Amino acid sequence: MSEKLLDVKNLVVNFKMRSGEVTAIDNVSFSLLKGEKFGLVGESGAGKSVTGFSIIKLISKPGYIKSGEILFKNNDLAKLDYESIRKIRGNRISMIFQDPMMTLNPVLTIGTQMIETLMAHKNISKSEARKIAVEKLKKVHIPSPEKRLEQYPHEFSGGMRQRIIIAISLLTDPELIIADEPTTALDVTIQAEIMELLLQLCDSMGMGLILITHDLAVVSQVTDRMAVMYAGKIIEEGNTLEIIENPKHPYTEGLIAALPESASTKEKLNQIPGNMPGLGKIPEGCSFHPRCTKMMDICLTEVPELKEYKKLHRKISCHLYNEKEQ
Amino acid sequence: MPETPLLEVKGVYKHFDISGGFLDKLSFEKGKPYLNKTYVKAVNNVSFDINTGETFSVVGESGCGKSTLGRSIIGLYKINRGEIHYSGKRIDNLSEKQMLVYRKKMQMVFQDPYASLNPRKNIKSILTAPLKFHFPDLSASEINDKASEVLELVGGDTAWFKRLPHEFSGGQRQRISIARSLIVDPEFIVADEPISALDVSIQAQIINLLIDAQNKKGLTYLFVAHDLSVVEHISDKVMVMYLGTICELADTKTLFSDPKHPYTKALFSAIPKLGKPLAKHIPLEGEVPTPINLPSGCVFHGRCRHANERCKTEVPALIEKDGRKIACHGVEEGRI
Numbered sequence: 210m211s212e213k214l215l216d217v218k219n220l221v222v223n224f225k226m227r228s229g230e231v232t233a234i235d236n237v238s239f240s241l242l243k244g245e246k247f248g249l250v251g252e253s254g255a256g257k258s259v260t261g262f263s264i265i266k267l268i269s270k271p272g273y274i275k276s277g278e279i280l281f282k283n284n285d286l287a288k289l290d291y292e293s294i295r296k297i298r299g300n301r302i303s304m305i306f307q308d309p310m311m312t313l314n315p316v317l318t319i320g321t322q323m324i325e326t327l328m329a330h331k332n333i334s335k336s337e338a339r340k341i342a343v344e345k346l347k348k349v350h351i352p353s354p355e356k357r358l359e360q361y362p363h364e365f366s367g368g369m370r371q372r373i374i375i376a377i378s379l380l381t382d383p384e385l386i387i388a389d390e391p392t393t394a395l396d397v398t399i400q401a402e403i404m405e406l407l408l409q410l411c412d413s414m415g416m417g418l419i420l421i422t423h424d425l426a427v428v429s430q431v432t433d434r435m436a437v438m439y440a441g442k443i444i445e446e447g448n449t450l451e452i453i454e455n456p457k458h459p460y461t462e463g464l465i466a467a468l469p470e471s472a473s474t475k476e477k478l479n480q481i482p483g484n485m486p487g488l489g490k491i492p493e494g495c496s497f498h499p500r501c502t503k504m505m506d507i508c509l510t511e512v513p514e515l516k517e518y519k520k521l522h523r524k525i526s527c528h529l530y531n532e533k534e535q
Numbered sequence: 536m537p538e539t540p541l542l543e544v545k546g547v548y549k550h551f552d553i554s555g556g557f558l559d560k561l562s563f564e565k566g567k568p569y570l571n572k573t574y575v576k577a578v579n580n581v582s583f584d585i586n587t588g589e590t591f592s593v594v595g596e597s598g599c600g601k602s603t604l605g606r607s608i609i610g611l612y613k614i615n616r617g618e619i620h621y622s623g624k625r626i627d628n629l630s631e632k633q634m635l636v637y638r639k640k641m642q643m644v645f646q647d648p649y650a651s652l653n654p655r656k657n658i659k660s661i662l663t664a665p666l667k668f669h670f671p672d673l674s675a676s677e678i679n680d681k682a683s684e685v686l687e688l689v690g691g692d693t694a695w696f697k698r699l700p701h702e703f704s705g706g707q708r709q710r711i712s713i714a715r716s717l718i719v720d721p722e723f724i725v726a727d728e729p730i731s732a733l734d735v736s737i738q739a740q741i742i743n744l745l746i747d748a749q750n751k752k753g754l755t756y757l758f759v760a761h762d763l764s765v766v767e768h769i770s771d772k773v774m775v776m777y778l779g780t781i782c783e784l785a786d787t788k789t790l791f792s793d794p795k796h797p798y799t800k801a802l803f804s805a806i807p808k809l810g811k812p813l814a815k816h817i818p819l820e821g822e823v824p825t826p827i828n829l830p831s832g833c834v835f836h837g838r839c840r841h842a843n844e845r846c847k848t849e850v851p852a853l854i855e856k857d858g859r860k861i862a863c864h865g866v867e868e869g870r871i
Binding site for chain 1: 596597704706707734735736737738739740742743746747761763764765767768769787788801802804805806807808809810811812813816818819822
């Protein structure tokens, strides 16, 4: 068995609000092997971005990691202080954010931003840093990279900016990339291009990828394994294609049936009634029970645990499944 | 005699003047001053018909002019050239007062349900405002009945009346804005990306609602969207736009099963498909050119693998071929 790159155990992230403390991430555990591509899927407010951010401790006040471990190569990131986490963040673990218009500094050239990143993490000269920057820009297919280094972000289109951001995240040859909705702000032809590039780079450089997205189609094309999140919890986790083809949790099932691809033209789509509960308003028992079509009495009172079902080949947190399938 | 289409759009152009103030326009050539004007050519020579009861979708990437087209049809923008006919009568040159009759029949649903509802008005006054404006003779109880009726149709209830927009989620707000457009009993609705700001499970609710309303009231939709899987699901006809012009127009089945235009092909090949490996999509070279200086000839020629000399100089006409309307020299000549 290949070694574990990242192992998140019982992560709890709370936010201290004026009205009291709310739990955004409730006991989330998942792990990632070396070079594996993992998808975190869910609707807005499910906690997928907060999970991604807390891996590199990008959670700022009023949020904090209340408990749990984030083992990155057996090193617990959750316990690291500010200075030590900075040596890992942007160096061994990189992050790609959603909006390429917002992530680059508009008053610095691309070159300055790339060289700055390199020199912050590596003990190298400016000319060496420049060489690496050019090489990485070539990797993401930016034509004439030497010239492009002197240009400002506004001189690039959205798709090119996202490619530059990928190049920046690659600068230090990280072992893990966390991509938070990297193509949501882009057009579909550019999305296809960026996803193909990201996939090809991960494979050729042996990097791990955590892809955070709401788009089930994208996740199904890119990742090996995925976890579906709902109201701060993972409710189903397993092989991506197996989940897409045969979802077991009623929420995953509903989500996939709600896609227009799942119904024939002009027919009504399967809809999940209601909305995801807000933080602090999470219902008792199973948090999905008010919207669930298969609700039972036990769901009202008892919180289901995420358990491994060997026969079903995945982890599910739902009372529908019992020991027989384990 | 064939039935007159509900909406006929004939050779419409919409250009936006972005030249700014006097000093911005002023320039000198050979010592002589003259005023320079800059235009964004958002929509160029677009023609199509929509029949009663149809769902007609306009798709394309950001900046292709699909939203401008939708807004021009409803009269939010004055078009520069061309004609728009609604049930056989020309409406693009009408005065505000003459247009009122049509405003009742044509309604719009906007993309962002957070921006399209007045945050300081309660749901009842948001819903009833169009009714009070268009039907000033109605009594208070009639207005009330009508508002409850449309709210029920979209899955809300009268308890919502006294609440303010911020108390609702995105999906609920979009229901309210759909209810607001339905309250005057329109025949035709322009929906500008009505679901792209919403989550998947909520998207399905709104799509079902739109299909329901169409079945119950015989509505005609002009649906502006970029999400192709949604478009494939709900539309009768689909029109693909690129840089302000029509590439291809056909009924949904024909277009999705057998796209012909090189741009349509590239666009469709990029749609991520559930549970299928990352398909070899057709890459497009370069970027979308600016609509200020449109390329000569076919606007797509700079990014097209099949472009030849003719494509660079001659603008392709929208011709009928293989059961569709298409603007491409290559398809016309039979080389694609």
